[in-house]
Amino acid sequence: MAAPADGGARGTISLEVFRYRPPEEQHPTFQTYEVPYREDWVVLDALNHIKDYIDGTLTYRWSCRMGVCGSCGMMVNGEPKLTCSAFLRNYYPRKIRVEPLVNFPVLRDLVINMDDFMDKLREVKAWLIPKDEKPISEGEYLQTPGQLAQYKQFSMCINCMLCYAACPVYGMEPRFVGPAAIALAQRYNLDSRDGGRDERAEVISSSEGVWECTFVGECSVVCPKHVDPAGAIQQAKLANTLDWYQSLLLPRGGKR
Amino acid sequence: MSHGDYPAKYEGYRRPRRSSWWMEKKSYTLFLLRELTAVFVGLYAIFWLIVIYLAMGDQTSFAISVGSFLSSPVSIILHLVILVAVLYHTITWFSLLPKVMVIWRGEEKLHPAMLVGANWVGWVVVTGAVTLLAAMYLRGG
Numbered sequence: 001m002a003a004p005a006d007g008g009a010r011g012t013i014s015l016e017v018f019r020y021r022p023p024e025e026q027h028p029t030f031q032t033y034e035v036p037y038r039e040d041w042v043v044l045d046a047l048n049h050i051k052d053y054i055d056g057t058l059t060y061r062w063s064c065r066m067g068v069c070g071s072c073g074m075m076v077n078g079e080p081k082l083t084c085s086a087f088l089r090n091y092y093p094r095k096i097r098v099e100p101l102v103n104f105p106v107l108r109d110l111v112i113n114m115d116d117f118m119d120k121l122r123e124v125k126a127w128l129i130p131k132d133e134k135p136i137s138e139g140e141y142l143q144t145p146g147q148l149a150q151y152k153q154f155s156m157c158i159n160c161m162l163c164y165a166a167c168p169v170y171g172m173e174p175r176f177v178g179p180a181a182i183a184l185a186q187r188y189n190l191d192s193r194d195g196g197r198d199e200r201a202e203v204i205s206s207s208e209g210v211w212e213c214t215f216v217g218e219c220s221v222v223c224p225k226h227v228d229p230a231g232a233i234q235q236a237k238l239a240n241t242l243d244w245y246q247s248l249l250l251p252r253g254g255k256r
Numbered sequence: 257m258s259h260g261d262y263p264a265k266y267e268g269y270r271r272p273r274r275s276s277w278w279m280e281k282k283s284y285t286l287f288l289l290r291e292l293t294a295v296f297v298g299l300y301a302i303f304w305l306i307v308i309y310l311a312m313g314d315q316t317s318f319a320i321s322v323g324s325f326l327s328s329p330v331s332i333i334l335h336l337v338i339l340v341a342v343l344y345h346t347i348t349w350f351s352l353l354p355k356v357m358v359i360w361r362g363e364e365k366l367h368p369a370m371l372v373g374a375n376w377v378g379w380v381v382v383t384g385a386v387t388l389l390a391a392m393y394l395r396g397g
Contacts (some may be wrong), residue, residue, distance in 0.1 A: 052363075102271065105268025107268045113266050116263070116266055132362075168284055168287075174261065218283055218287075221283065230355060231358075234352070235354045237356070
């Protein structure tokens, strides 16, 4: 086994890592590792060091290591973070506790089951449903920069699920559609090329949709891409309310 | 209290949820306090409805019962607590408006402070009007 690559490291830092190893273990445990401390390292670097040099059995997700893929979301000292963006120097010399994202079932070690979120993306139809279908031969669907600006912020979501870990409502009511799914539904509802608003309305305006949200606001605080899902949900509440009044006062008229 | 109500179809270990969740993060505690202020606002509104109802009845017994209560130390302390609650309620409520209502000017959003400011201007106008009406009534009566 190669020597630990800690040349130039100033001391070490402790990582207390959540371990869960079914079927041998019924319950999770914590395992503490000493990793080299480097000024430029992030928690992901520490986890990779553990996996490469100390304990190859540690299981976790990661990919781009630059905050754009959304794979490496975990709880770092109780806060949902992308481990590729959590610098060791912000915690040193205190111990760092790494746990899987809360509010999701744990499959193994730091890996959570994200199927509920994937199902919700399908439920809200988080894809473009063109308003007027046209064949490829007729060219692109055109959009002005002003029209793009309407939904651009909500399109920055990287599906990292930190917002679901931060949301106490989702923690208590797993049927809540949740911040990212609703923000993505809004992204398409506000897209000038999209005509699927009515199709999405049943899920979005249900009691497990926007109306489950009590505007705690933590989702927007933890979002690494500044999507502001809380804002998306409140805007959807207003739009849903106006639609409801419209359907009440003009039952046959005024389709948006 | 556990996360056991997470749908069974999703495989994996469910970590137990503590009922003290709202104490574990400052933002959660502030959120819960914000929600509780609605109770103070509601109860105080009911209190004033009762006072108005009593005020329409016998003036002497009204002055004795309600008047003496309102000037008692208990009432002063209660009012101070309610003032803090209603202020927190109002400040947080006014600050939420820019999140709900987005006004576009071309490719940019109207600055959130404009909407929050508009709320406070509205509050000043309404408070001023109510104070003026009360002063006119007291001077005339």
